[in-house]
Amino acid sequence: MKNLENHFKKILENHEMPYNEKAWHSLKTKLDTKSSLQNKHKIKIYSLVTGIIIISSLIIYNFSSNDSSITSKNIKSKNDKIMEYMKKEEIISQQNNRDIKTNLIEDKKSITQNNRKSIEKNISDKKTNLEVENKSKDINQNDIIFVDENNTNLEETEPKINYNEKIVFGLNSIIPEINNLCEGQTINIKNPNNTDLILKGNDLLIIIPKNSNYSVTFKSAGNYSISTENNTKTFIVKKSPFIDFNIDLATKFENGIPVTNVECNLPGNNYLWSYNNKNINGKKSTAHFYKKGNHEISLELTGVNGCKSRLSKSIYIEESYNLMAVNSFIPTSIDSRKNRFIPYALTKRNVKFQMIIIDPSDGHIVYQTNNANEGWDGIDQKTGKMVSYKSNYIWKVVIDNPEPNENNQYVGSIIPVNWE
Secondary structure (H helix, E strand, O other): OHHHHHHHHHHHHHOOOOOOHHHHHHHHHHHHOOOHHHHHHHHHHHHHHHHHHHHHHHHHHHHHHHOOOOOHHHHHHHHHHHHHHHHHHHHHHHHHHHHHHHHHHHHHHHHHHHHHHHHHHHHHHHHHHHHHOOOOOOOOHHHEEEEOOOOOOOOOOOOOOOOOOOEEEEOOOOOOOOOOEEOOOEEEEEEOOOOOEEEEEOOEEEEEOOOEEEEEEOOOOEEEEEEOOOOEEEEEEEOOOOOOOEEEOOOOEEOOEEOEEEEOOOOOOEEEEEEOOEEEEOOEEEEOOOOOEEEEEEEEEEOOOOOEEEEEEEEEEOOOOOOOOOOEEOOOOOOOOOOOEOOHHHHHOOOOEEEEEEOOOOOOEEEEEOOOOOOEOOEOOOOOOEOOOOOOEEEEEEEOOOOOOOOOEEEEEEEEOOOO
């Protein structure tokens, strides 16, 4: 570079062109700062500039020989044109550098994206095989990072290619399908993910831990959602129908059988009554309770939207059913309803039965019948005489075809009296 500088000085001195040290140092600095990527281009520019200078020098020399009137002002003008040309060449060189750099960035981006897609596909295939083989092979979790699909670590400009970096890709979480729920319904929600599920709606907020089951009761109707960080599903809990029913406490017996009449006057698609371990359909129903104590009646009402409501009520039976039998009768009365004894229910029910009257003093049978129209008149069939008045006698009835939940044997006491 020093020899070139001396050469320039000698040429300019011989042709009356002043040597400009600042201009030379500016050109030298620009030439020295070119990158290795531009060497070929610089050599070309350098050769071109040198040729131009030599040609210019020859022209100047020529002009100097033929016309001594050329002044230093004209020489300086030509020198300025040369410097302007060199600046244009430098601008072109810088633009080429930017184009080369842009192409490199695009190539790096393309390489990065293609490699990432290829690696992501391979990992997805491995994951599928693991599920089929019940995870018989382990994946090195240090090499895989699960993140939201919207998150990427790709740089927008000048990406740096690092083939040893960890691969980051999205994985959709599994959210259970929840449909056709009704107010008051309880379900079990399974979370198979490695992240929490969030259930919310209508003042409800529940976090279901990862890889767990959770039982949830939806106490109110409305809109709900279940979600992870990158996925959400919504569902509706429908309102259950309002429910109530009436119990008729006035009516005790019908056709000699104890009854409890119930009725629901609310709209609905189906009515299902439950009592005495059996189910009955209809807006109305009749229950039969034969024993003293509390008894439960339940109704399940299905609304027009398919949701169900259930209500239970309790009724107290004051005394056990005993065939509606009286505890005394008047053998001497002219009223046929009073001068013979037989449990009243047997006269109303169409049942087969056997009744006997026993003298408790010695245990002998005083009377027996299987005809509801032939009640005991107070005569001891063994002696043919009237029994003692105001004495207790035992009666027993055995029914051959009792009603469901009814005992087939009934026992009581009866006292014959001789006054009205």
